[in-house]
Amino acid sequence: MSQEAKPAPVMASEAWEDPLTASLSTAFPDAGLSFARFRGQEFVIVPAAQVPALAEYLREREGFCYFTDLTVVDYPNDALRFETVIHLYALDKARRIRLKSRIADTAEFPSLSGIYAAANWLEREAFDMFGVRFAGHPNLKRILLPEDWQGHPLRKEKSILAMDNEWVRRHLEIESGQ
Amino acid sequence: MTSHLEGQELTLNMGPQHPSTHGVLRLVLKLEGERVKSVECVIGYLHRGVEKIGENRTYAQFAPYVDRMDYVSAVSNGLGYCLAVEHLIAVEAPARAQCVRIIFAELNRIASHLLWLGTHALDIGAMTALFYTMREREDVLKIFENYCGARLTTHAFRIGGLQYDLYEGFEAETRSFCESFKKRLDEYEKLLTKNPIWLERLKGVGVLSAEDCLAYGVSGPMIRASGVAWDLRKSNPYSGYGQYDFEVPTATSGDSYDRYLVRIEEMRQSIRIIEQGLERIPAGPILAKVPKVLKPAAGEVYISVEAPKGELGYYIVSDGSLHPYRVRVRPPSFINLATLEKIAVGALVADVVAIIGTIDIVLGEVDR
Amino acid sequence: METTSPMSGIWLAIKRFFLLDLLEGLWVTFRAQRTSQIVTEQYPKERPKVAERYRGAPRLNINPENGETLCIGCDLCAKACPENLIVVGTVRNKETRRLDLTTFTYDLSRCMFCGLCEDACPVDALELTQDFEMASYSREGLIWDRQMLEEGPRPTHYKS
Numbered sequence: 001m002s003q004e005a006k007p008a009p010v011m012a013s014e015a016w017e018d019p020l021t022a023s024l025s026t027a028f029p030d031a032g033l034s035f036a037r038f039r040g041q042e043f044v045i046v047p048a049a050q051v052p053a054l055a056e057y058l059r060e061r062e063g064f065c066y067f068t069d070l071t072v073v074d075y076p077n078d079a080l081r082f083e084t085v086i087h088l089y090a091l092d093k094a095r096r097i098r099l100k101s102r103i104a105d106t107a108e109f110p111s112l113s114g115i116y117a118a119a120n121w122l123e124r125e126a127f128d129m130f131g132v133r134f135a136g137h138p139n140l141k142r143i144l145l146p147e148d149w150q151g152h153p154l155r156k157e158k159s160i161l162a163m164d165n166e167w168v169r170r171h172l173e174i175e176s177g178q
Numbered sequence: 179m180t181s182h183l184e185g186q187e188l189t190l191n192m193g194p195q196h197p198s199t200h201g202v203l204r205l206v207l208k209l210e211g212e213r214v215k216s217v218e219c220v221i222g223y224l225h226r227g228v229e230k231i232g233e234n235r236t237y238a239q240f241a242p243y244v245d246r247m248d249y250v251s252a253v254s255n256g257l258g259y260c261l262a263v264e265h266l267i268a269v270e271a272p273a274r275a276q277c278v279r280i281i282f283a284e285l286n287r288i289a290s291h292l293l294w295l296g297t298h299a300l301d302i303g304a305m306t307a308l309f310y311t312m313r314e315r316e317d318v319l320k321i322f323e324n325y326c327g328a329r330l331t332t333h334a335f336r337i338g339g340l341q342y343d344l345y346e347g348f349e350a351e352t353r354s355f356c357e358s359f360k361k362r363l364d365e366y367e368k369l370l371t372k373n374p375i376w377l378e379r380l381k382g383v384g385v386l387s388a389e390d391c392l393a394y395g396v397s398g399p400m401i402r403a404s405g406v407a408w409d410l411r412k413s414n415p416y417s418g419y420g421q422y423d424f425e426v427p428t429a430t431s432g433d434s435y436d437r438y439l440v441r442i443e444e445m446r447q448s449i450r451i452i453e454q455g456l457e458r459i460p461a462g463p464i465l466a467k468v469p470k471v472l473k474p475a476a477g478e479v480y481i482s483v484e485a486p487k488g489e490l491g492y493y494i495v496s497d498g499s500l501h502p503y504r505v506r507v508r509p510p511s512f513i514n515l516a517t518l519e520k521i522a523v524g525a526l527v528a529d530v531v532a533i534i535g536t537i538d539i540v541l542g543e544v545d546r
Numbered sequence: 547m548e549t550t551s552p553m554s555g556i557w558l559a560i561k562r563f564f565l566l567d568l569l570e571g572l573w574v575t576f577r578a579q580r581t582s583q584i585v586t587e588q589y590p591k592e593r594p595k596v597a598e599r600y601r602g603a604p605r606l607n608i609n610p611e612n613g614e615t616l617c618i619g620c621d622l623c624a625k626a627c628p629e630n631l632i633v634v635g636t637v638r639n640k641e642t643r644r645l646d647l648t649t650f651t652y653d654l655s656r657c658m659f660c661g662l663c664e665d666a667c668p669v670d671a672l673e674l675t676q677d678f679e680m681a682s683y684s685r686e687g688l689i690w691d692r693q694m695l696e697e698g699p700r701p702t703h704y705k706s
Contacts, residue, residue: 009476009498038477039265067395068482069508073495085493087480087508091392091406094413098480118395121516129229144222144545154230161234239628242660306575313585320597326661327601327674333660341665342599369571 013038020062020097027057043098048084051101052110055088059115064088064097067116070123072130074156080104082132086112103132111137129154187215190527194223198301198531201541205518207530214530217522219515224545232505237263237472238337240505245331247507248543250293252332253286253322254485260335261416262481262492264466267337267474274462275339276418281352281455282325282334283417283483284448288359289318290486291441298438298535299370302379307369314362317355324348338468349456356449363445371439380435384521384533387432394520395513398488400537403440404432410484424451434536441538473500480508487511487538507546511539596676601659603677604652606695607670615696616671619645626666629656652695654680655688 013036021035024044031050036043046054058064068087075081080102089096103109111134112119123134124143131152134140142149153163192205199205202223208215228247232240244259245252257279264271271279296311319329324345326334334340370376391401401408409426411419427443429436476498482491488510495504514537522530561567577583587594596602607616619636635649664674679701682688 011477012475013477039268039479041479065392067393068489069480069491069493069506071493071504071506071508073504073506085506087491087493091408091413096414096480116395117390117393118513118516121512125512142222144225146222153227235628239626239662242628242658242662310578316585323600324597325599327597327599328659328661331658331660341661345599365574369574372567373571 011038016042023062024054024057027061028054041096041098043100046099046101048101048103048107048109051084051086051099052112052115054099055086055112056115058088058097063090063092064095066091067112067118068096070112070119070126072126072132072154074130074154076156078102082109082130084109084126084132108133108135110135113137128152131155186210192530194220199534200297200539201544203515203534203539203541203544205530207527209527212526214522214525214527217519217530219518221512221515221541221544224541226546228546229505229507232502234501236500237474237502240502241336242331242333244507245333246542247509247546248290248485248487248490248511248540249330250540251286251290251486252330253282253334254290254483254490256333256335257283257417258481258483258485258490258492260337261483262479262494263337263472263474265481266477266479266494266496267468267472269338269466269468271339271417271466272463273418273460275335275464275466277455277459278340278344278464279335279417280419280422281452281459282322284451284455285318285321285352287448287486288445289315289322291445292318294441294486294535294538295366295438298532298538301531301535302376304370304373304376307366310362310366314359317358321348321351321355324351336465337472339463339465341465343464344459352452352456356453359449360446363442367442371442377435379528379532380438380536381433383434383525383529384536385431385433386517386521390517390520391432394517396488396517397510398484398486398514398538399437399440399444400432400488400514400517402427403429403436405430410482410489414482416481416483422451422454424454434532437536437538471500473498482508485510487540487543488514490543507543509543509546511537511541511543512545515539515544596678598676600676600678601661601664601674603654603675603680603699604657604663604690604695605673605675605677605698606650606692607673608696615647616669617647617650618669618671619647620668622666622668623663623672626662628660628662629653629658631656632663647692650692650695652690653688654690655685 016035016037024033028050032047034045066089068089070084070086073083073085075083081104083100083102086099087096088099109132111123113123114136121143123137124140126132127134127140128142128144129152141147188209190207190209192199192207194202194204204220204223206218206220228243231243235243241256241259244255248255292311292315296308299307322332323329325348326332326342386396386400386404388404388406391404391406405428407426407428412426424447427440427447429440474496476496478493478495480491480493482489489508490510491508493506493508494502497503518533518537522533525533608614609616619634621634624632624634631653633651636645637648639646659674661674663672675698677698680699681701
């Protein structure tokens with residue numbers, strides 16, 4: 001996982017410009033949006049604070065009424081380590097768009113559960129797995145793991161093997177289960 | 179004598195071990211009498227950390243794990259994963275592989291809906307339906323076994339196409355299955371569709387409006403029963419679905435009975451697709467050229483397929499190395515289950531069982 | 547749904563009174579009672595016939611002509627396995643300059659029978675057979691060594 005010698009490879013995305021990006025740029029001129037496309041799939045990189053407004057705009061004006069997915073990717077080497085990835089879908093245009101935004105470890109991401117009800121459980125799962133807090137979520141508690149579980153497993157800090165060995169050492173008092 | 183009865187709230191735990199929760203699902207019901215005031219879903223009893231496992235396996239090695247999520251319809255899971263990785267490495271499976279994939283995906287849809295019908299009817303009380311649907315499902319699973327060697331966790335497809343070519347007698351077996359299944363489907367309808375008990379238990383139970391469906395991100399037969407005619411096979415066709423002629427059944431009122439009708443009709447349409455597929459299997463290679471040691475370029479894709487439960491999506495982030503950087507599975511059962519906390523309010527306890535059945539969840543997918 | 551004309555209402559009442567729709571459902575049930583329609587297999591008296599490609603117990607194949615193992619010790623199966631449960635032990639033969647197989651350990655308790663090892667083997671030495679009766683009384687019994695892999699499990703056949 002460590003990349004001391006060479007830098008991590010970067011996605012070879014291409015620029016994306018079409019009426020949707022134009023209307024988004026006019027609606028959010030100072031938001032710092034950037035648009036790109038990879039393998040034919042379009043995404044918008046947006047600062048975290050702007051995400052609710054952008055999502056609402058996409059739903060009301062552009063017809064992206066369907067909340068497909070919300071997840072988090074962990075880049076521990078970056079200052080803004082968590083990247084929240086949101087997929088929205090417009091049913092009548094059969095078009096999908098991805099919103100990516102970064103936040104730091106201790107920061108809070110604005111919750112979208114007020115705009116899309118689907119975000120409720122998905123944000124709980126992101127909190128459970130990564131520890132990302134969502135400001136304004138009505139019921140932010142663990143959903144998949146037990147309530148008293150310590151730690152956030154999908155963070156990149158520990159490998160599976162290290163976590164497994166730690167659990168085995170703590171509970172079974174043997175060196176390793178391998 | 180008139181006495182004012184005060185209602186007292188009872189908290190009932192429909193524990194993780196329960197025959198009707200389709201897996202290890204725990205519901206904490208707050209009841210007033212027999213009516214549900216609120217329901218809280220406690221899930222995670224089958225959480226196996228599939229997404230974390232994905233970060234420690236190569237792309238080819240992760241394929242058997244995705245079968246285990248929605249274990250009832252493993253072929254769709256595999257199809258979605260293979261399509262996602264193929265999109266990431268910009269490789270397309272050859273035409274023969276695509277056609278065979280469609281046939282198996284539709285057989286898989288039939289198998290999944292049969293299991294749903296059997297267990298749903300069993301929960302409601304119509305126990306005979308379970309035996310007949312299992313009998314049909316045996317035929318489908320035999321075809322899977324003859325093809326790839328496993329009945330449930332099939333690992334049928336590989337990245338780039340197929341590993342196995344069709345076996346001798348595949349066409350004859352599948353055709354005979356299609357013929358007999360059409361008659362059997364009519365039999366199920368004869369037993370259930372106009373049955374007054376069935377109608378009583380399901381009509382008006384668990385109504386989900388179209389706006390709620392869209393707001394909750396519901397997909398699959400649930401949203402189609404609420405009137406939204408959206409099917410990923412038609413709107414964003416993959417693996418050659420655009421060339422097939424089939425209809426997408428919808429219904430209007432979004433209650434459990436409509437979901438039942440939609441799924442029955444989907445099984446009929448699946449037979450139609452399978453028959454078309456059998457007509458047009460092209461000759462040719464079954465596996466595209468994919469490097470043995472697969473290191474995709476850095477990037478990310480999101481590809482989703484129409485699994486029997488809904489929109490099953492894979493979001494794969496690659497950092498150029500052997501292992502994916504992140505594999506996210508968009509689980510339809512998990513997102514559909516979130517609606518339970520809304521539509522079970524005001525229902526009777528017996529209706530909660532019917533509603534869980536009609537949402538069609540598989541806990542392996544809810545928890546991953 | 548049904549039209550609510552008076553005639554169909556009367557027909558419905560007749561059906562309900564004479565239990566005709568009940569008999570219709572019962573006829574479906576009784577039709578399935580014929581011996582030819584029984585799908586239950588009486589295991590262990592009759593063992594199910596599994597498919598040719600069935601992914602069951604692994605087996606190390608032996609060359610029928612000279613009785614030597616077909617395995618060339620390339621370790622591709624171990625690399626392909628998602629669970630890393632194959633350990634191939636080899637020693638380099640000084641004369642033929644090839645690798646000779648010494649030990650081959652397969653941990654069946656963690657195997658998920660995905661078939662990736664079988665696909666990876668270039669000489670068809672490792673094969674997943676149609677054997678599915680692999681039960682053992684201990685966890686160690688499920689870690690198969692080379693001899694077990696070559697001969698296959700021999701489950702005790704109880705006389706019925």
